[in-house]
Amino acid sequence: MPPDNDSDTLLIFDLDGTLLDVFGYHIACVEKVVKQVWNVPDQLHKSKRYGIPQLETIRKICEAGGVPDEEINRHLQRAQQMLTVEMQRTLPQDLSGTLLPGAIELLDELAERQKVCLSLATGTIGPTAEILLARSGLKKYFPVGAFGHEVFSRQELVRLALERSCDHYGMDETQIHVVTIGDAPSDIEAGRSIGAHTVSVASSLFSPDELARFSPDVLLASFEDVENALESILGSV
Template sequence: MSQLLLWDVDHTLIENSGVSKAIYSSAFSRLASQLPIKPPITAGMTDRLIMRNMFVSNSVSDPGWPRTQAALQAAGAELQPELREVGYVLPGVRKVLQEIRSQAEVIQSVVTGNIVQNATIKLASFALEDFFDLAAGAYGGDSEDRHDLVRLAKARAERLYDAVFDEKNTTVIGDTPRDVEAARQGGARIVAVATGVDSERELRAAGAHVVLRDLSDVDHALSVILGR
């Protein structure tokens, strides 16, 4: 049976060291012709929701999603050099991805609040993009509600691989309670990693099946993620 792994990006695969918030602020400034007074709040939300909240909190008219997405893409490209300089791959991640890639029946993709262009930039900044079938993923431009993304990624993977993906063979790996909730509502198992701002206790309270401190114990992480 094929197995689908859906990875979050920020604070799960990589640490962006504040560059994500800089992208939102830069995109806002491009659209509003002013710096934001109220900073972006992320907390595992999608790009659509983060930017909409920024417009509301700063009392700026929403210019519409097409313009907002274009501004986010431009800001992401502009800040890629800074991301490469200050960001990094989290402990154990590259080795875990390499080991999983050797499993013939395992498909790896992403479910992330980032728009697809910026998710790709972030992964490519650290040579991680080739581990994933990005066409089977779901992104912050697809829906404002993160809960929709797991269901959408499963549907895309089913079309691409002519397989059925349900709670038995789909796993989300993420670092926030929103990742946990999205997996549970989207019909997937969740492996939470406490590599973001939320603690192991908070992730368990959100309903995570399994919580790892990080992926530095590669053998244990593989066993947990692959359900073995």
């Protein structure tokens, strides 16, 4: 039986590019670590490897640089640790200035709603994501989530976030509305893979026209108009 209009709603948010913008830090740190560990130069900002889990990004960079799978796997754990250290060192202590317009106001409104639960599905590796959440003030909104060191695809990421959220909130996934919110085409495709309603926000690298080609259920220019964003997200179910 599908969920009815009075069912709980689980909102699974992406992080970087959706709620805050630290993509430049990710680019610099990933490129530095890949160069140090595998001696592979890469211009991540010129690639299309955006919106996928961070370890998969590293893997694809190495593959493009001709690094054998055995060598990638041998050093991947070390690269993850180095990336965490580099991000912690590089990121400002106060990341409130990286929050995208309307993000905090939207989350404040959603956190007050009955039958609305919040979760996170971020391609950023867990330790780095914890730094981002703590330094930006977002941590209090997301008691549960899935992270980029745990899986190698966006589909697996949102599936893991859904399963963990159901356990955390005591939900039955067949009896709830699920909405994914993100800024990349991969967020739309991943949301669709778990049967979620998909909300896409053109707040980062992809234009509204680019996102529209992937047919999200809702397409927003930003969260700046909080009331419109709120109505669009909750009305999508």
